[in-house]
Amino acid sequence: MSALSTDTHFATPHSPAELREKKDRRRAISLLTPGLLWMFFFMVLPMAMVIYVSFWTQTTFSVNSTLTTASWKHFLSSATYLSAIWTTLRIWLIVLISTVVVGYPVALFIGLFVRNKTLQTALLVACVIPFWTSFLIRVIAWRPMLGTEGAINVILMKLGIISEPLTFLLFSEFSVLVGMTQIYCVFMVGPITFMLGRIDISVIEAARDLGASFGTIFRRIILPLSLPGVIVGAIFVSVMVLGEFATAASLSGRKVNLLGNIIVSQVGSLKWAFAAVAGVVLTIIITAVIALALRLVDLRKEM
Amino acid sequence: MLTLSRVSRRYGETVALSGVDFVVPENTYMSLLGASGSGKTTLLRLIAGFEEPDQGEISIDGDRIDGQPSHLRDIGFVFQNFALFPHLTVAENVAFGLRYRAHAPLTKEAEIKDRTEDMMALVGLSGFGHRAVSAISGGQRQRVALARTLVCEPRIVLLDEPLGALDANLRARMCDELKAIRERLGVSFLHVTGSETEALTMGDKVAVLADGRIMQSDAPDMLFNQPGNAEAARHLNAWNIFEAGLCRGDVSSGTIAVRFDQMDVSAEGAAPQGRPALGAKYLTGEFNGPTALSFFRADDGTLLQVIDHLSQPRLPDLVEGQRYDIHFAPQALRQFHGAA
Known part of the structure; x- marks a missing residue:
């Protein structure tokens, strides 16, 4: 009798725990599937296609699928394209720094000095208000602000600070930097505010009690604890700025050529292979920047 | 300092x-x-x-x-x-x-x-x-x-x-x-x-x-x-605080306090002579290991607690809902002046 029951026990294919585990696994997979399918068909596949097209043969008005490295050679030996890479990197770095410089104090105020959650949320929403209008309007609105007869020049002349309008304000690298900083600053403010808001106020009081001045507390406690927020913000800003073309197109007066602008103009003149090369180069740069950012701070620890 | x-x-x-x-x-x-x-x-x-x-x-x-x-x-x-x-x-x-x-x-x-x-x-x-x-x-x-x-x-x-x-x-x-x-x-x-x-x-x-x-x-x-x-x-969670008026016998007026461990319980009307006593209903008991706590409700609603040490039990068997006399030595009483 006992032998029989042992046998039936062994014959049972799955214990309840195994069945449950199987069910959990199935649920996890079904949650993942839509995202994976989307990523495969609309990211991995197109990405592979872009790399493939970058090795196609480009003639003046058409492109054919004979493989060649000519587009790559042309791209990497052309001063125009190389300087576009350099300009992209320079503008990215300056915008990154200026969004931190402008955004950190704002985040510090909202995240640390405003301790009322409702007010905190209200202020963060206020930061997003410019996004209620379209991207283009936000960019073009800088023209009446920065132009030779724009608001800033008029006010400075009325005040007698300058006698001739400042021409570097608009259609220059300066206006591109100003425009981008304004647009992307909020993506820096958000993550930093979030990290600062998570700092336990008693930790700061403890540091004060141990004799540290506000400057020391900022350097030794607040800044290190908010660094993951800065990194996440930097990743947001970097990804968006590196792929930018619209701000440069409408505020630089064609003086600033970013990789994004090159892609737009190449696609416009049907040079698909060149555009693909620029796209691959841009992707490599963005991947490198994100990898570098993730090396700086261990985000896994902060999640 | x-x-x-x-x-x-x-x-x-x-x-x-x-x-x-x-x-x-x-x-x-x-x-x-x-x-x-x-x-x-x-x-x-x-x-x-x-x-x-x-x-x-x-x-x-x-x-x-x-x-x-x-x-x-x-x-x-x-x-x-x-x-x-x-x-x-x-x-x-x-x-x-x-x-x-x-x-x-x-x-x-x-x-x-x-x-x-x-x-x-x-x-x-x-x-x-x-x-x-x-x-x-x-x-x-x-x-x-x-x-x-x-x-x-x-x-x-x-x-x-x-x-x-x-x-x-x-x-x-x-x-x-x-x-x-x-x-x-x-x-x-x-x-x-x-x-x-x-x-x-x-x-x-x-x-x-x-x-x-x-x-x-x-x-x-x-x-x-x-x-x-x-x-x-x-x-201190060790003192019963109640109005002196609840007690029979010669007790001063105002708010008084008696420690949990200095109160005794006997059947109604059986309180010894010379000890201030008050009637109260037994509510429930709480066993805490070395000690046991008994809860009583006095006539004006005040909750009274009596503590009993397991090694020296001095309380009779208590029946929930029944009335008992709670009494204590006159010197165990502490009197407070002014408002409680």
């Missing part, structure tokens, strides 16, 4: 402290007993300088400290939730004050290391210096918080319910250790707690804070045996 005189603090309409007069002598373990919401934490925060009093003066050894920035007050504060620096190791936490304080920071790494290690040895943290504060237990975090404060040699150490976050076993051990550490350092501790046993065990002196005022500040046995007013007695 820390002195508070007429210290008041209001939050909008709520009065947290109203005219606190309080002294913590040199080299003393002072317990401050108060219910939650009695203003205990506010009192500590005023002393540490995280907040300022609306009125009154706080001084240490004669120099006034209210109005001074908290980082220059030279007062240690041990937080209830420990408030360790999450991104620093145990040793870095302990060394923080020595290294980064605005007034006379240590610059020689060797000296910082020596003092940090000595202090970690004192609180039983040797060998844990390199650990992350997230990788140690609750009791060890408590020690880090303590070591971090003590290594700076503050003029007084304020402990805000320091044992609240620990489990019962650990709490008993930390009690002994806190006392021992304090005695070795010779600095005054002001330990705030809501537990009367903790306050009585730890304190060389115990103060009771209620209604925003210090009700009594005395040696623990003195406070326990002779509470000066009904409020103080109520906080």
Whole structure:
């Protein structure tokens, strides 16, 4: 009798725990599937296609699928394209720094000095208000602000600070930097505010009690604890700025050529292979920047 | 010596402290007993300088400290939730004050290391210096918080319910250790707690804070045996406080108190001659191991508790819902003057 029951026990294919585990696994997979399918068909596949097209043969008005490295050679030996890479990197770095410089104090105020959650949320929403209008309007609105007869020049002349309008304000690298900083600053403010808001106020009081001045507390406690927020913000800003073309197109007066602008103009003149090369180069740069950012701070620890 | 005189603090309409007069002598373990919401934490925060009093003066050894920035007050504060620096190791936490304080920071790494290690040895943290504060237990975090404060040699150490976050076993051990550490350092501790046993065990002196005022500040046995007013007695959780009018026999008027362990119970009408007695209904009993607690309801609704020690039982068998006579020796009674 006992032998029989042992046998039936062994014959049972799955214990309840195994069945449950199987069910959990199935649920996890079904949650993942839509995202994976989307990523495969609309990211991995197109990405592979872009790399493939970058090795196609480009003639003046058409492109054919004979493989060649000519587009790559042309791209990497052309001063125009190389300087576009350099300009992209320079503008990215300056915008990154200026969004931190402008955004950190704002985040510090909202995240640390405003301790009322409702007010905190209200202020963060206020930061997003410019996004209620379209991207283009936000960019073009800088023209009446920065132009030779724009608001800033008029006010400075009325005040007698300058006698001739400042021409570097608009259609220059300066206006591109100003425009981008304004647009992307909020993506820096958000993550930093979030990290600062998570700092336990008693930790700061403890540091004060141990004799540290506000400057020391900022350097030794607040800044290190908010660094993951800065990194996440930097990743947001970097990804968006590196792929930018619209701000440069409408505020630089064609003086600033970013990789994004090159892609737009190449696609416009049907040079698909060149555009693909620029796209691959841009992707490599963005991947490198994100990898570098993730090396700086261990985000896994902060999640 | 820390002195508070007429210290008041209001939050909008709520009065947290109203005219606190309080002294913590040199080299003393002072317990401050108060219910939650009695203003205990506010009192500590005023002393540490995280907040300022609306009125009154706080001084240490004669120099006034209210109005001074908290980082220059030279007062240690041990937080209830420990408030360790999450991104620093145990040793870095302990060394923080020595290294980064605005007034006379240590610059020689060797000296910082020596003092940090000595202090970690004192609180039983040797060998844990390199650990992350997230990788140690609750009791060890408590020690880090303590070591971090003590290594700076503050003029007084304020402990805000320091044992609240620990489990019962650990709490008993930390009690002994806190006392021992304090005695070795010779600095005054002001330990705030809501537990009367903790306050009585730890304190060389115990103060009771209620209604925003210090009700009594005395040696623990003195406070326990002779509470000066009904409020103080109520906080000790060992006294029945009731109206004298409930008692038969020759009892004075007003509010009186009798300790749980000094009340006896007999069948209704069988109370011995010469002992004040009152009738009450038995509600229920509570068995606590070495002691048993019996609850009675007096005629005016007052809840009375009688404690019985298992080794020397003196209560009869009680039936729930039945009336009994509760009586006590006339000298066991404490009378309070003024309002309860």
